[in-house]
Structures are given as C-alpha cells and as structure tokens.
Amino acid sequence: MCGAPPGSRPLEGVVVVEIALWVAGPATAAVLADWGATVVKVEPLGGDPQRHLEGLRPPGAPAEGGNPTFDVSNRGKRSVAVDLKSDQGREVVEKLLGQADVLVTNMRMPALARLGLDHESTLGRHPRLVYALMTGYGLRGPHADAPGYDTGAFWARSGIAASLTVPGGTPPFQRGAMGDRSAAVALAGGVAAALLARERTGRGQLVSSSLYRWGTYLLASDLSIALQFGAPMATARRDVMASPTVNCYRCADDRWVWLIGLERDRHWPPLVRAVGRPSWLTDERFATSSARQQHAQELIASLDALFAEKSRAEWLTIFDECDVWAEPVNTIEDVLVDEQFLAAGGLVELPGTGTLTVNTPLDFGDTPVGPRAAAPALGAQTEDVLSWLGYTPADIETLRSAGVVG
Template sequence: MSGPLAGVRVVELGIWVAGPAAACVLADWGADVVKVEAPGGDPQRAFSATLGDTAVNPTFEASNRGKRGVVLDLRSPEGAARMRDLLARADVFVTNLRVPALERLGLAYEALAGPYPRLVYALLTAHGLDGPDRDAPGYDVGSYWSRAGIAAQLAAPGGPPPMPRGGMGDRPAGMALAAAVCAALYARERGGRGQLVTTSLLRQGAFTLASDLTSVLRTGAAMPVMTRETMPNPLVNPYRAADGSWFWLLGLESGRHWPALLAALGDPPWAAGFPTPAVRATRRAELTALLDAEFARLPRAGWAERFAAAGVWWSPVQTVEEVLADPQVRASGAILGDVVAGPCDFSADVCAPGRTAPRLGQHTDEVLAELGHGETRGTGAGGSGAGGSGSGARERGPG
C-alpha cells in the first residue's frame, strides 16, 4: 500500500455507512484495513436489492473499497479469539456498533484499553456516549439530518422537510473520525499510548449547523430561513435559464459584484432603481423577479459565455450526470475511473483508492493465516463466502 498511513493496521467492525466510511478513508490513505463481518454480512450488502440489481451495490462499494474482508462469528469462542488476535496486531480499531452490543461482545473500550494500551479505539455513535439517548439507535437521516436541525433550516417556511441523499451525514462523520484517528496516532508517537476517539452523527450535524446554532447562543435570535424572494442579497441566489437549467450567482459582496452582473445583462434600464446594496436588499423580491425575466432570455451556456466575459462569479446547478461529465471535476481528482475518490491529496504520498470492496469473507483465510492460523472453514471464524444468520455484531449502529 502507498500513502501516508502505509504500515498502519486497522480492524473495522462497522455496518452501514458511517463507520465503514471512516475506515475507507484510512484505507485510501494507505492503511491495511481488515473489515470484520458477521456470517450474515454487513446489512448494507443487501441494499443493492432495493436498486433492482444484486450484482451492483454502489453504496457498499463507496464505503468499503480497498479493504480486506474477514468473516468471524464473534459470539463463538473461536471467533472471539480470532478477533483478539487481530486486535493484538492492530494500530486502530474502528467501529460504529452501539455500545451495548460491543459490551456483550467483550469489545467495549474499557475491555480493550488494558490488554492493548497502544490501540487507538475509534468509535462513531448516533448521539454520543452520554445523555438519555446515548444508546438509542440512529441513522444520519435521524441523528444528523433531522435531530441536529439541518432539515428544518433547509425547509421552505411552512413546507415539509427536504429529503437528504444517502450517506449525507455519514460520510462527513466518517471523515471527522478518520481525522481524529490520525491525531491520536500522532499523540501515540509522542506518548506511547493509544486512546478512545469518538464522534457522533448528532455532533457532526451540530458542527455543520454551527453558524445557525451560534447565532442563537450568542444573540438569542435564530438566523431566518431564506427563500429566493426573501434573500437579502439577490446576487446570491439560484436562477433558471431559458433551457430550464439552473445556476447560482455568487455575488456575496453586492457592491463589488453588481457592476459585472449588469455588464453581463447588457446594462438594463431598470438597474438605475437599485443603486446600492441597501436598496437591493429592501427591494429584494422585485429585483429577483427582474433577474428571473432577464435570465429566461438565454440558455445556461449563453450565460456562461457572458459571465466569463464580464467576470461574474457563478456556478452551475448540476445533475449527477453533469457532475461526472464536468472536466473540472475530473481534473480535481474527484473521479478515478469508476471510483469516487476521497476529498484529500498529499503532495509527498501517492494515494490510490482501492477499486473494489471485498466479497463477504473473501480474505478470511489469508488474514488469519498471517496470524498463524490454518484453514478456517467449519470453525467459528467462518470461511470465505460463508453464509449464516449473523451474530450479535449486527446490532444496528449509526448509519
């Protein structure tokens, strides 16, 4: 493996997206990640059935590429012993199982800190380790999107909350946990000991909404929920072009960006009625309607040419198909073949994300052989491709 974490050994006991996403980031950065699954597998393996194609599972692949897959029945003495062997050689343990499940399996932090003092134990929960709902189940649509306030702040006044996309809170939380792991590994280099590092979907949601929450904390007043018509600065708004496609103006500094926008519009005569940012804010709904009429005159490609010539700051509102066809997206390194890369690069280390996720139990024999164990089929470890009904390790954790 290449990357800044080459040589770091990670054991993951994760399900759904958030925990596996954290381990996926570590794998992208060069760590050797062994994903441990119950005989029935990570429940996200079955998600492809909802897409009507059991041969392709995009959500599982996106969070589990580049890992080695091992099946262990952690309820059996043999499986539990094999897990301890893995942890004895590991630098990092990543999990998003709920704490009661980890306690029943003998894998809670308190049970591992003594035997493995150098282990960095990375735990991702739904709601945190304290409080009345610390052990409550959760996914990102609940703990991150709904409970942390994001859905309400994005809903139109009086309207229903918007629907999130899959893994929208899971992957940022996974990235946060991966960053915490790296900080803990650095601290271990100085102090010689591992430690518990945690984050939660709820905390990630609160951090995402920090501007709104801080407004209430410091001033007692909430930031208003905006619509296109109530946005104080109509130069930071989405608009629809003649071909039906949308784009977003980025004129955050109204006084600075107003002249360029007028030049792109051909200096319309009505502009004299909006001479200052204060006037434009007061007459915001009227100005938005005038801009709507202007932008309905040309397709988005036509406005792109005019914006480029005038120096207007803007961005297209793109579909996923347009994102994949965007040359800048490709040039940024976001897409590598048929893999969506992680968001970070390193100048001195080449990171090559793994292309595929492991089949269930694909590397069981290989990994356990490295620990000095022979053939595993028929034991509590579970062989390559083993089936079965699952184990206590499958108790649902955060998404």
C-alpha cells in the first residue's frame, strides 16, 4: 500500500489505521510500524498536538531542529489530515477501516462515540478489525472517561510516585512519557496476539490497556505484598538499606555506582575484598546478614567514606577483579556513548536521513524490524492514501477545497 517497500518483517502486509493523539496511542502504532505494519496516521487538520508541544528543549538548544519526542512516536507512518467532524471526513475514515486490519486509538470514549468510532459500533461494521484502545483508567468505573495523561494515571494515581517518595520528601517527577511508551509496547503485543486469534477464528476483537492498569502492574510486587500481609513495604532509603550489597554509592568524581548483589551472603565477601576490609568478615557487627541489617546505618556510612576515595572508573575496575556485581548510574550522556547500549542495538538510523533515533526494545531473530522512514509531515500522504481508496484527483480537490482534508 502507498509505496510500502517489500520485506519479510513480522507484520508485513498488516494495515493499521491510527486515530490517536499525544504519545501512548501513536507510540503503539510506531512499534507496529517498526515491526513492518503499514500505518496510516489520521490527524486533525491542525495536526496531532504533540507536533506543537513546546518546552522540551534543553537550555541552549536552537529554536529550530525538529521535534524529536514527536518523531520517535511517529516514524515510518503515513499522515492523512482529515476533519473527522464532517460527514465526508468520516466517510474517508470508514473507507480506510474497510481496508485495515487494526485500528489504534487513545481518544476518550465519549469522543469516539460522538464520531461513531466506539468499539461496539466499529466492530459491528468491521468484524475482522482488531480494535486497539488505550485509555487512561480502563473501560469501566467512575473515572473511565477522565483525561488520562501518564503523569496522572500511570505515575501519580497508580502509586508509583508515592512508592518512590522517601518519608518527609516530595514525590519525584517522572521522565517524559515513561508510562506512555512502556504501555504502548504492551498494547502492541496485545495487537499481535489478537491478530493471531483472528487467524484462528476469523474475527477481530477489542484489545485494550490503560495507563492506570499498566502503572499498577509495574507495582505488582508492592501491591501483592500489601494484599497478602496487610501492609505495604516502606520506601527504600539508601542510608538504612537492609543490605549494603544492594545500594548506590557516590564515588570520588561525584559519579555513582549501584551494587546489585541481591544474594546477601553470597555477595558480601566479594564486596569486602573490593573495599579492602577483610576484618569485616569476622566483625560481629557485620559477619551475618542479620547483623549487617541491624548495623546498616553504621556500615553504609563506612562504605560511603571508602567509595569517596576512588573514581567510579577505578571502582568498576576493582569490582570486575573481585566479582562484585555493580553497574554505573548512567546519565543520559553516558547512555548515548555506552558501548553496550550501542552494541545491543539501542540506537537505529532513520533510513535516508543520517539521523539516529532510539530503537524499540524487541528484536526478532529471523525477521528484520526497525524504522523505515522518518515521521511524516502533517498530511504528507493525504493524496496518496485517498487515491489508494479510490478517490479521483477531482474528488480529492473537492474535499480539499471544502476543508475536509489537508
């Protein structure tokens, strides 16, 4: 469709219509596009508002230079600008859905109903369609129709922010679209499963996820503990961690390392060797796991003093020699030059642009995946897609003159 290049990607030949805004819905469709689907992004005439989001430039960045947060969620798609409030615009979308395998949307359910695009009526007209719906809070309940940005539904209401807040502290801010993008990968997996089910049954179905449910699933350990024992786990504090082998430490160069020795007795002797304190193995304050927990504050303060004597690079070398399990606490700048990140395929080049972008987090052994093009300009493929649907050049000009398409 529309000049899609041939290939053997996992979802090659699958046609996806995206009627979505901001991040969670578009990111779902972007994953499907990376997996080979042909994605037609239906935008309002003014464009997806994420195109125009301001304030996401670091200090000193030039005013021009694109919108990387939009681009990463919309690469490899075809943009069609349509006025969905008009009868003719809805007719265009109806023809698109008649050719599609999947609809991806994160519009609020009342708005979808007003447009005749709610899942009940849409699946009634297109029973083979996989209808992928991302909501803020789910399909039922008193807040089912509430606006659901991920800062609210995923970060705040789910319990994540509070669970990361130390006593007396303020809730931490999440990084941009963390909930949106992680939930998008989950919903993309749901779409793939629903397509497989359709192969067996001949029928499409609704597959839905919510930012709220995704946030609570990430907190499944905490919620399960509270369910079983009637009380939640306390928020971790590094100065009183029960085990010093699972903690972060500041080095002499003001960079941090994180020890990941989860097995307390197994990982304690290597740490003792690394910091040069063999006497701690027989010191009654630290000789056993329970003793270390009882004297945690004292022990961590001693380790803090030792870690402050060497740079992070020096410590990481020592850890390798002593079999201490640890990782650097990387900054964004660190990640972008991390040889492991690069070797593992964390970055990918947008074809024909020379621009690097962040790769989606799943790889396939026998079928290629990854972006096939940069994010489209608003309405860049309107004429192409309408021609594919059977509209003549005169039809397209009439729709454009009437303000139905852009």
